[in-house]
Amino acid sequence: DAGVIQSPRHEVTEMGQEVTLRCKPISGHDYLFWYRQTMMRGLELLIYFNNNVPIDDSGMPEDRFSAKMPNASFSTLKIQPSEPRDSAVYFCASSSGGGNTIYFGEGSWLTVV
Amino acid sequence: AQSVAQPEDQVNVAEGNPLTVKCTYSVSGNPYLFWYVQYPNRGLQFLLKYITGDNLVKGSYGFEAEFNKSQTSFHLKKPSALVSDSALYFCARPALPDSGAGSYQLTFGKGTKLSVIP
Numbered sequence: 001d002a003g004v005i006q007s008p009r010h011e012v013t014e015m016g017q018e019v020t021l022r023c024k025p026i027s028g029h030d031y032l033f034w035y036r037q038t039m040m041r042g043l044e045l046l047i048y049f050n051n052n053v054p055i056d057d058s059g060m061p062e063d064r065f066s067a068k069m070p071n072a073s074f075s076t077l078k079i080q081p082s083e084p085r086d087s088a089v090y091f092c093a094s095s096s097g098g099g100n101t102i103y104f105g106e107g108s109w110l111t112v113v
Numbered sequence: 114a115q116s117v118a119q120p121e122d123q124v125n126v127a128e129g130n131p132l133t134v135k136c137t138y139s140v141s142g143n144p145y146l147f148w149y150v151q152y153p154n155r156g157l158q159f160l161l162k163y164i165t166g167d168n169l170v171k172g173s174y175g176f177e178a179e180f181n182k183s184q185t186s187f188h189l190k191k192p193s194a195l196v197s198d199s200a201l202y203f204c205a206r207p208a209l210p211d212s213g214a215g216s217y218q219l220t221f222g223k224g225t226k227l228s229v230i231p
Binding site: 004033042043045048056091093101102103104105106107109 | 147149154155156157158159162203208218219220221222223224
């Protein structure tokens with residue numbers, strides 16, 4: 001089975017540009033998570049969805065960040081406008097809930113210059 | 114919110130020696146606990162979890178962890194370290210006390226870098 005698929009794997013963009021990160025969760029999983037990893041703050045949960053509905057977005061740093069899940073097989077995390085402090089690795093993860101394991105994608109490595 | 118702590122930023126061990134990566138958890142709420150590993154430039158991979166039952170949990174790649182309620186610890190162990198075990202290890206638990214064993218909304222420790230020296 002394919003795991004969680006993220007794209008792009010690497011992106012370098014200029015400050016002020018819009019960035020869109022994409023995620024395809026594992027088929028059949030009803031929870032989807034977006035995490036951010038930085039050296040300073042470690043792993044932070046940004047937002048998670050259950051059955052395509054955002055449940056908790058309290059980790060989203062500010063209004064420049066938005067996430068959508070239009071269907072069970074696709075989610076996006078958008079940053080507009082991007083800033084250098086947004087440089088990080090963004091992980092998408094999914095699970096079927098109920099005590100089951102969270103599976104992570106390989107991450108999107110974002111550099112904002 | 115529930116939390117975990119990993120007291121060591123880095124652990125060095127010689128190849129073939131036993132390894133231990135430490136994790137302690139806050140007493141409040143349920144003691145559902147997880148270990149994940151992150152190899153360089155990769156995503157996190159699940160190693161093992163404790164939900165209930167036997168205090169010694171066996172996981173992937175020969176790793177195991179011991180749940181110790183009196184010491185509020187969940188240390189990761191392996192009898193004989195391999196160079197390929199060198200990676201970043203994360204302890205985690207559900208962020209909310211009423212989230213049951215559901216693995217949603219996990220909160221992670223800061224991670225421990227394990228270096229296995231040939």
